Amino acid sequence: MSIDINQLYANGATKKKASGFSFTELLTRDFSFRKGLPDKKKQWFLSELALLLNSGVDIKNALDLIVEEQKKGKEAAFFIQVREAVFAGDSLSQVIINSKKFDTYDNFAIRMGEESGNLPAVLNQLAEYYEKRLKLRRQLTSALSYPTLVMSAAIGAVVFLINFLVPMFEDVFNRFSGELPAITRNIIALSHSFSNNALTIFLVVVGMLVSVLLFRKQPLFRKVQSYLVLRIPIMGDIIRKNNMARFCQALGMLISSKVPLTEALRLVKDMVTFYPIETSLPIIIADIEKGNSLNQSLQQFQVYDNRMVYLIKVGEEVNQLDRIFEKLQQQYAADVEHRVSVMSSLLEPILIIGVGLLVGIILIAMYLPLFQISNSFM
Numbered sequence: 521m522s523i524d525i526n527q528l529y530a531n532g533a534t535k536k537k538a539s540g541f542s543f544t545e546l547l548t549r550d551f552s553f554r555k556g557l558p559d560k561k562k563q564w565f566l567s568e569l570a571l572l573l574n575s576g577v578d579i580k581n582a583l584d585l586i587v588e589e590q591k592k593g594k595e596a597a598f599f600i601q602v603r604e605a606v607f608a609g610d611s612l613s614q615v616i617i618n619s620k621k622f623d624t625y626d627n628f629a630i631r632m633g634e635e636s637g638n639l640p641a642v643l644n645q646l647a648e649y650y651e652k653r654l655k656l657r658r659q660l661t662s663a664l665s666y667p668t669l670v671m672s673a674a675i676g677a678v679v680f681l682i683n684f685l686v687p688m689f690e691d692v693f694n695r696f697s698g699e700l701p702a703i704t705r706n707i708i709a710l711s712h713s714f715s716n717n718a719l720t721i722f723l724v725v726v727g728m729l730v731s732v733l734l735f736r737k738q739p740l741f742r743k744v745q746s747y748l749v750l751r752i753p754i755m756g757d758i759i760r761k762n763n764m765a766r767f768c769q770a771l772g773m774l775i776s777s778k779v780p781l782t783e784a785l786r787l788v789k790d791m792v793t794f795y796p797i798e799t800s801l802p803i804i805i806a807d808i809e810k811g812n813s814l815n816q817s818l819q820q821f822q823v824y825d826n827r828m829v830y831l832i833k834v835g836e837e838v839n840q841l842d843r844i845f846e847k848l849q850q851q852y853a854a855d856v857e858h859r860v861s862v863m864s865s866l867l868e869p870i871l872i873i874g875v876g877l878l879v880g881i882i883l884i885a886m887y888l889p890l891f892q893i894s895n896s897f898m
Contacts, residue, residue, distance in 0.1 A: 558651075562626075568585075579612060583603040612630060613630040613633075656765055658861045674874070674878065678882070686886065689886040692890075696889075703884070757858055765852035781814065
């Protein structure tokens, strides 16, 4: 399939702007903060439509079947709107473009698929893209869901012990004379500090959340946040490789569709919103337009590792960039999956032990004076 990129911005499609970068967004970027249909719904719609069209069903009957499957849910109205507009005589691509529910490349690729008669193949290609993207996201989500749950439970348990259990024991200790152990005094002091500053702590947390929501789109905020996130041990490298896999997948898909390299990079800037990659692309595009090769342009930025640059150089020399990017995407995805699996295996016992120690220390600090008191009566 060959795409005439000069028609891309003349069709009225709205380019997506960077929607900011935060730690949560980096992990679940597309299904939480992006406008339009969720990736899962896009993948389902594209794959179902491709299957029906490949089976010989015409576009109108195919949309009828899709609407029948989506009678409920907040996306159902969109599919009904698509069906009614196509029945009224509009093309599928025009309906998709007007809805602004899909990405720029999705809109244009569907239109080119209609014009070239390869719509089922284009739909399959887009469905595979979203399927791979969903797989990468789920790997990170599965790795972080358990640690997040354990940490939330740990924080809740510690707050309960400090705020409710410790004051109860303190009342008991006040009835007896004698000096309390150092560990007990420290825990009681921590309880007093927490009680006296609970409102301040709450306001600070709320202020931080509001600041993230207000400033997450600002370049300086995104730059600092990405800098800090990438320096998280183990997790930082997983995040980088996850975004590199998405970058390679998107660029490989565009190049395989015969989109010129510079225009493909411009589209990737809308499809991949990882701040280090996004800010590097305008410079890379300018370098390529001056006559530099892609691998030379990538060498300026640390986010692109040496192995990737070398393989891209080989791909440029043999004119197989699309295959190189496909292989890189597969390797990055496999590496992310392996690291996520290892990290999950390590985090589970570490968190359980950590929570147990934390709760155990508080309980020991509270019961130790009682043991001393009981021994004094014996």
